[in-house]
Amino acid sequence: MAMxxxxxxxxxxxxxxxxxxxxxxxxxxxxxxxEVLDNLDVERRREQWAETVTTGLDDHVVFVAETADxxxxxxxxxxxxxxxxxxxVGELWAMYTDPDIWGRGAGDALMSAVLGWFAAAAISKxxxxxxxxxxxxRRFYERSGWIVAxxxxxxxxxxxxxxxxxxxxxxxxxxxxx
Numbered sequence: 001m002a003m004x005x006x007x008x009x010x011x012x013x014x015x016x017x018x019x020x021x022x023x024x025x026x027x028x029x030x031x032x033x034x035e036v037l038d039n040l041d042v043e044r045r046r047e048q049w050a051e052t053v054t055t056g057l058d059d060h061v062v063f064v065a066e067t068a069d070x071x072x073x074x075x076x077x078x079x080x081x082x083x084x085x086x087x088x089v090g091e092l093w094a095m096y097t098d099p100d101i102w103g104r105g106a107g108d109a110l111m112s113a114v115l116g117w118f119a120a121a122a123i124s125k126x127x128x129x130x131x132x133x134x135x136x137x138r139r140f141y142e143r144s145g146w147i148v149a150x151x152x153x154x155x156x157x158x159x160x161x162x163x164x165x166x167x168x169x170x171x172x173x174x175x176x177x178x
Contacts, residue, residue, distance in 0.1 A: 001101065003073060003109035008053050008062040015072035016053070016064065017045035023074075023096040031133045033161035052077070063113040065097070065106040073098050073106035078114045081127055083153075090123035090174075102136075111144045118174045125173055129156075132166040146170040 008016065021040045028037060053062055060079025067073050074097030081089040092114055097106040118126050127149065130137050148154060149169040157164045 001104040001106075002068050003065045003105045004068075005063050005065050005109045005113040008064045008075060010050065010054050012064050012072060012075075013046055013049045013053055016049045016062075016075045017042050019072060019074060019098050020045050020049070020094075020096055023099055026099040027096075027134060027136065028131065031131055032165060033163050036161035060093070061114075061117050063110055063117070065109045065113075067101075073101055073104075074110055076110040076114050078117060078126070083127070088122060088124045090118050090121065090126040092126060092128040095128075107140055108144070115172075115174060119176055123174055124176065125171060127169055127171050129167045129169055132168050138168075141170050144172075146172045 021042050024032070024040055025037045049062075060077060062075060062077045064075045065073045074095070076095040077093045078090060079093060081091040082093070083091075095107065095110055095114075097110070115126075128141065128146065130141060132155070147170060149171045153169060155166060155168050157166050159165070
């Protein structure tokens with residue numbers, strides 16, 4: 001399936017919020033407590049994404065992937081590393097695609113856009129955090145060239161809905177333009 005990527009606009013916020021909620025509900029079923037997933041609120045996500053997309057994009061970017069008919073297939077957000085700051089280090093903060101079209105190229109298109117943005121922003125190394133039990137995402141990232149981080153912290157947990165959810169940090173060396 002042909003995918004096109006571009007930077008998100010305020011017109012994309014509704015679709016981004018819907019994809020965000022649906023992808024969490026499908027990808028994290030059995031990993032994050034069902035009560036949390038059942039209570040995700042598209043309107044709340046819409047408000048968060050409206051603010052993110054319309055303000056403060058000086059140090060980060062939100063990309064969307066669209067199908068040939070201009071339907072949104074997914075989104076990705078990247079910026080500086082949120083851990084210990086270091087020059088030339090970035091982070092893939094989020095990447096989610098519509099579960100109905102997983103495996104059809106939206107993730108690859110978004111990854112290409114993010115890595116291109118990193119390179120253009122002189123980011124030579126990037127990190128991401130992924131749920132340890134999210135095998136599908138981990139396989140995708142590894143296929144895209146990411147490896148489990150070689151420096152601490154490599155693993156952490158966060159609490160959601162009374163459950164401790166383990167995460168693992170990945171890293172990639174960003175190819176610089178020739």
